[in-house]
Amino acid sequence: MAPEVLMADYTLLFRMVHPEDRAGLITVFQDAISKRQDYDHEFRLTTDTGEQRWLKTTATSVALQNNPDVTHLSGFLFDITENKTRQLQLKQMAYQDPLTQADNRRIFMEKLKNELARVERYGEEAALLMLDIDFFKRVNDTYGHVVGDTVLKHLVAVLYEGLRGVDSLGRLGGEEFAVLLPGTSHEAAVQLAERLRLAVQASPALQAGQTVPFTISLGVASITADVTDVKTALHLADKAMYRAKQTGRNRVCTADEAPPTTLQGSLD
Numbered sequence: 242m243a244p245e246v247l248m249a250d251y252t253l254l255f256r257m258v259h260p261e262d263r264a265g266l267i268t269v270f271q272d273a274i275s276k277r278q279d280y281d282h283e284f285r286l287t288t289d290t291g292e293q294r295w296l297k298t299t300a301t302s303v304a305l306q307n308n309p310d311v312t313h314l315s316g317f318l319f320d321i322t323e324n325k326t327r328q329l330q331l332k333q334m335a336y337q338d339p340l341t342q343a344d345n346r347r348i349f350m351e352k353l354k355n356e357l358a359r360v361e362r363y364g365e366e367a368a369l370l371m372l373d374i375d376f377f378k379r380v381n382d383t384y385g386h387v388v389g390d391t392v393l394k395h396l397v398a399v400l401y402e403g404l405r406g407v408d409s410l411g412r413l414g415g416e417e418f419a420v421l422l423p424g425t426s427h428e429a430a431v432q433l434a435e436r437l438r439l440a441v442q443a444s445p446a447l448q449a450g451q452t453v454p455f456t457i458s459l460g461v462a463s464i465t466a467d468v469t470d471v472k473t474a475l476h477l478a479d480k481a482m483y484r485a486k487q488t489g490r491n492r493v494c495t496a497d498e499a500p501p502t503t504l505q506g507s508l509d
């Protein structure tokens with residue numbers, strides 16, 4: 242559909258605008274008319290063939306001399322889909338692990354740092370989980386590296402299914418991951434870790450009709466106001482995970498246990 246047809250018929254335009262972008266576009270038009278503001282605005286639109294496109298509209302409001310009322314908006318509508326898609330891909334690459342789509346190490350560390358600051362400032366609770374696939378080298382050696390990669394992707398999908406929108410999952414490297422749980426008590430974090438462990442155990446990866454069972458070991462660390470830096474938080478969670486590995490794997494351990502306590506079987 243030609244842009245001039247769309248701009249001539251605002252009802253049609255608004256019907257095609259992505260629902261999430263509609264309110265923003267209406268505000269832009271309203272401000273242009275009531276405050277005589279020029280605009281430069283990007284929004285998504287679904288074409289009559291069902292395709293989603295990115296558009297950019299830029300315009301200035303026009304009024305007759307000696308009359309403050311805007312008579313019309315004069316400007317352009319551009320299709321910026323290709324540029325926008327490339328821009329979004331680049332942005333995603335900067336934040337995501339390319340194999341699993343989990344947060345990459347850099348962005349996860351940033352989120353952890355922000356959460357530590359929030360806990361210190363407002364005295365809220367939070368928790369950090371560290372987890373690692375058990376005997377992953379064996380998975381690679383038995384089934385091959387490609388299947389190993391499938392296992393990593395599958396693990397991330399299973400973990401995301403058990404997490405809330407506010408939680409963050411990061412791939413710290415290799416087969417090691419961390420989960421940041423804002424607003425979560427120690428007890429709730431331990432229970433969640435155990436649920437994740439069971440979900441992974443119950444959901445083997447599938448590759449070319451082959452079932453690949455695997456398990457994970459998890460460490461839980463509470464983030465309290467006295468855990469003030471990323472290094473300490475990671476060390477606590479790592480220590481707990483190491484304990485889980487040392488005491489038999491496929492289990493959840495916490496940072497403050499002495500002697501080691503495991504939860505394995507408690508929720509089986």
Ligand SMILES: Nc1nc2c(ncn2[C@@H]2O[C@H](COP(=O)(O)OP(=O)(O)OP(=O)(O)O)[C@@H](O)[C@H]2O)c(=O)[nH]1
Pocket residue numbers: 340373374375376377378379381385386387388389390393414415416486490
């Ligand atoms: N397929 C695949 N394998 C990876 C990737 N990154 C790391 N690995 C493998 O992960 C394995 C890690 O092995 P180890 O550190 O010995 O640990 P593990 O065998 O999981 O043993 P535990 O952690 O002690 O239970 C190595 O074989 C690495 O090659 C990846 O991106 N893809």
